[in-house]
Amino acid sequence: MSRIFAYILHKGGVADDSAAELAAAARKIDRAQPCTAVVTGWGADLDKVCESLRGAYPEIWKIAAGPLAYPNAELVRQALLAVIPAGSVVLVPHSHFGVDLSPGLSIKMNAAYVPDVVDVEGAEGSWLKTVRQEFGGQVSAHVHCDISAGAVLNIRPGAFRAEGDAPAEGRVVDKSAQVGAPTARRQYVETIAAEAGDVDITREQALVSIGRGIGEEENIAIAEDLAEALGAVVSCSRPVVDAKWMDKSRQVGSSGCTVRPKVYMACGISGSFQHLAGIKGNPFIVAVNKNPKAPIFRVANVGIVDDILEFMPALAKRVRKESVPAKTKGAAHD
């Protein structure tokens, strides 16, 4: 079997959660084959990241170059091509960066490419059996991929369960010399951070959505607290916007936004026809409502008959308790 590499996303000296998930994916592809992490970047942050990966990966290739300080896909591609041997399998998180990098990388490596892999079911000869979801997650597909000439696999974040950290025994190898200074025809200029109130709920993976059950404007803070704990964003149904408690851009429904989250927590939302029309892509719906007959329970996966004003703080507290260790490790996004 070919060598396996994992491209590590990181930010501010902290590796992305996907780093450990790629290691898990690599093990699922071939348990016998050790997976090598590849980290590109510049400066002390890069060293910190490499160091933090020594538990999850037996070998970490460090590529340091000034132009790589910001992950520009074109530059990263050149760096990877310089170090990764032909015929390798490269794992990349299927993130905003991954969709930028991987298709082109696969062409330049003359390798196969499978995007958004959610599972791997072993191999048949040189054909690796991957699982993908299509049509907004409504159906799954077995996608087989010929890895004889290598492959680039984009792994869906969260799809592979990271295993507990092994002792930090991995070896950091500096490969910078093989890369030199890459150049690109696409120049990074700046990042414009999303303003508060400029959250795009249509692209969020997890939404804590509130409805009339929130009662009054002051209670929105309770929902925001839960959302923060979950790493989610607060969205709402029409009455909340009508009351001018939240911005129109937060409204889910036929007259608001259409959202495609993975998890949708409907709190105090009855589930009107217009509201449900805005929820697409078969998310996992958790509905909390005082009224056991609320129509939302008909479409939700899980229902809780409770007062949201009491349930939400209880859940937030529980989430915080659970994720304290994880947070100190740093759940940064690239």
Added chain:
Amino acid sequence: MEILVCVKRAPDTSENEIQLAAAGGDIERDDLVYSVNEPDNYAVEEALQIVARTGGSVTVATVGGEEDEEVLRREMAMGANRGVLISDDGFTGSDGRGTAAILKSFVETGRYDLILTGVQAEDGCAQVGGMLAAMLDYPFASLVTSIEVLQNGKLKIAREIEGGSKEINHIDLPCVLSIQTGINEPRYVGMRGIRQIASVPIPTLGASDLGMDGGAAGRAAAKVRRVDYFTPPEGKGAKILTGSREEIVDQVMELLKAEGGLN
């Protein structure tokens, strides 16, 4: 600016009607209605708006069969200047790479300053744009949410990145961009518009027209094959959780972890 937009015909899945066929292995296709892959409309609209500002023309091309002509007509009804159907028996069974290779050959028959694709098709692969760029050795950017034409043969583009932030880049022309939905508001095309364009001829190009040899596309060249469709097991209707609040919170916690709801 001469702009090429690569479009695709895709099943319309606005409602959750995708089901497995009784025979298994494939989705139920009898009831599907095919139309333009929705994100492609944003790419065409963006191309039309750029041309309205800077002059030039918009070409739409698709790789497929006769039935895909309808997609080109819809985009031409939006305002694209011409449509090209790229069709050859030898192309059947191409994977993303094969499709990109076909498009590469087509691009080389003309002169395009800018090539746009929709962000992804319903299969969610989002691959052809980046592959095409690599084959042409053009720069590429995905998830583009705004385009500004600069004077010096460059574009200023914004890319969507995590957390709703935007990454601003300068990119040299010619280049390939995959356009994120929401970049604009695509214009509506009604039945009248499509009927009005019905008599405009659409040229069809085959492998020989593109000077392609057999090996680059088609089933044999595919490195990736979708073998079958299946549905992962799932329950129906809400499972009402019972117990004390603490117990329920614990259950929700486990479920959220399993569903990736903890970021």
Added chain:
Amino acid sequence: MGNGFDSIAQSSYWLIQGRDLFLFLHLLGTVCFLYIVARRLRPLLAAQRDFRFDRPLARLGRVAQYWLAQWRHPRYRLAGAIHILIFAGFLILAARAFTLLAMGVSDRFAGEASGGWYAAVRAYASTVVFLCMVVAAIRRLAFRPARYPRSADAIFLLGLIALLMAADAVFEAAGGAFYARQGREMGREAPLSLIWACQNLFASLPPASLRGLRLGAYLAHELTFFFLLCYRPFGIQFHVETSLFSIYFAKLERERLKPVRWGMPDDAIDKLDSLGVKKLEDFTWKHILDFYSCADCGRCADQCPANAAGRPLAPRALTAKARDYVFGHYPVFGRPADGQSFIGGVFSEDEIWSCTTCGACEAECPLLVEYIDKIVDLRRGLVDDGKAPQALHKPLKSLESRGNPFGKLEKKRADWARGAARVVNGNRVETLYFADSITSYDDRMQSIGRAAAGILGRLGEDFGILGPAERDSGHDVRRYGEETLFMALRDHNMEAIRASGARRIVTADPHAYNALKHDYSGAPPVEHISQVAARAVRTGWLRLNPVDGGVYTYHDPCYLGRHNGVYDDPRDVLDSIPGLRRVEMKRCRDRSFCCGGGGLALFYEPPERERMGVLRVRMAAEAGANVIVTACPFCMANLEDAIKSAGLEGQMTAIDLAELVERQMVS
């Protein structure tokens, strides 16, 4: 007489003989007026054709009812009464005005200055008009109802009319006082009239002053008269001239939506370069005439639910803005204004999409101004330019591909029936039950379909449904400006209806009812389920069990009530239920308040302060009701949602008439 004091023509005004002066004045005034009117006619000539010259008798009947008899004015008591008085006064004084004009140039008319019954009538008429002006001015200045715009012009015009009345009175009173001085009794002036008051006031003036006063008053009257004549075409008072024509040419079949072009075959529509209204001249001449005729009374906006909900639409403003645009682009003097674009400038897109086509404005307008046709034509223009609201793209595309706005499968269209109705499927039936999309696919509304089918079943009707062969009626597709898609849906349905051999159609959806009745041609007679139920109740075929408690109110669906006049049947059905207590909301019958709109309105909501439905359920609560009965699935969707939004859950419920009847049927 004929000379001396009496003669205006013979008197001299600053060395000019009255006859010459007034001949000149009258000529000048008339020429100016004709010129102005000719200029005002130009946009009408540039506009689209509109065939309104048929059935003169029916049209004259309209004139008699709405113009002469001021039919709709009393709907607003005070304003209506004032207007009727002014209008009557004007009619009475018209002859007097011409006599006065003639008096200036010839002595032959001078003698009829006073005396006789007509003199008394017109003395009171002018007094009433004068007082009405005073009351109207006070109302506008001190107690301005919200529907009136703040307008200095309106006050100015009221003042001019008052001046006209006063000048006439002074003219006459000065004459009367003069003769009284001379001991010549000219006949007693009508007591308490304006003339009478002036005459008493002038009683002690010397003859020379009276003479001066009289000549001055005459001059003032003539100047005011011609000034008004020429000034009116520049503002809302133009309706004095145009309303007669507006009403004569008003659409006779108001329930029929204006086609893209009158008299154009369907297949020709594809060949048109442009469709709908994109510039002023795309309106028909009658619609531009409407802009002139609107008197800015604001009743339309006062009744408009979109306006009440804070949407950016008020029918009055629509007309006023269009009128300003016409005046600017077809000016009487000078060069046409340019700049502001018509769509997006004069009318915002949100404004155009804010209308639910409920028809409240048209039911109210005293001058029969047409709004729905204009809105639909504006939407056709927007749709043709690709500017349908983004939220409507998906439903419209689904309607095109699946025949329903939800994108649901055709083959599931009959799933709701679950044994309650059978699919025709090649067999012939006597009666067809037309469900339409929302009843077929929406979980909640399917119950309305089953209830309606249950009623038909109980009545022993031989009926069936089209099932998968049915498509959306296209009612609101058409009203949202997608004419070609509507035609495709209609043609498909018509073919299926014909194939079923049905001799009549029943539906529980007023939108489908209206479409089948007025938008489709050649469809069998169509009835709403409330009409079927009412007949069955009256003949005793259907008996209903008593209800226990609850205060019921009936919400008139726009397309059942206002657009089709079905007000009593649903109420009769309700009243046949023993023990049912029914109250009326303040706004009911032809003043019913739209729930928020049906069809595509469910998918697109323009910016608004409050939902129409919420306003509506509050009205029901105000009336003391706790059950709202309606007869339309869209009303149900909006009202049920509104009950929740208004926080009335548990205190108020909504039920469809068919559901209620089915529930109460004596088995």
